[in-house]
Amino acid sequence: MNPLSPSQFLSIPENHAAHGGRVDHMIDVVHWLMIALFVGWTLFFLFTLFRFRQSANPKASYVGVKNHISSHLEIGIIILEAVLLLGFAFPLWKERTDSWEQVQRLDPARVRVIGWQFGWTYHYPGEDGKFGRIDHRLKASNSDPGIDLTDPNALDDFTTSVLRLPKGRPSILNITSNDVIHNYAIIPMRIQQDAIPGREIPMWFTANSELETSVVCGQLCGEGHGNMAGQMEVISDGNYREWAKQQSDAAIERNSPEEPVAQVVE
Ligand SMILES: [Cu+2]
Incomplete structure (x- = not known):
């Protein structure tokens, strides 16, 4: 564990997605800025308590601050925040959206994820x-x-x-809802997306380890919101393909109309 990395010492579950390292880096720099602001403003607050204490200042000043330090500090913080947004968040977002076309060509696993009060149903397209x-x-x-x-x-x-889902191959999840707005969140994959009735919104990631973990609902959606924790398994690509084929074949058998029994004519 890196002691300088807030995404690690804040007990966020370990990252298992290919793009997750950059999300964690974003979490780190934002937290370091917030820690610096917290410490800075706390010190400033304590300083003003002391500097403007009543015993030393029996009469209120109607002039106020005469120097521009606070303006300069504010502008500095705005510049830092702009760097975080334009220098880190936007490029990560751009990379994620720009690679969408490329992901289509990498034979992604596809699943529709349907949120409902209160759980998730997964719809796989089968072998076709x-x-x-x-x-x-x-x-x-x-x-x-x-x-x-x-x-x-x-x-x-x-x-x-x-x-x-398979390990090492992109997964595209189309998120939707059967009732209210939910939010499909897989924290170990560093990804989440609102589930909105009537809309299907894709999200994608590549799981880079085999694991069993959980998914949660990230949007307060009713009294059973807390029960929407679901199970997720990442297995090897070979096992995934085998499993998906079996499920698909079983579905064909289930859904095909009964074969007419051959009549044997003597
Ligand atoms: Cu929900």
């Missing part, structure tokens, strides 16, 4: 890589994604209640 049509009228319960099985793309789709 295409999500079946969604029809909101088909939802049997609040946790049902409403997959339309009359769409050929839907036949190999499957759903799970645990998020399973």
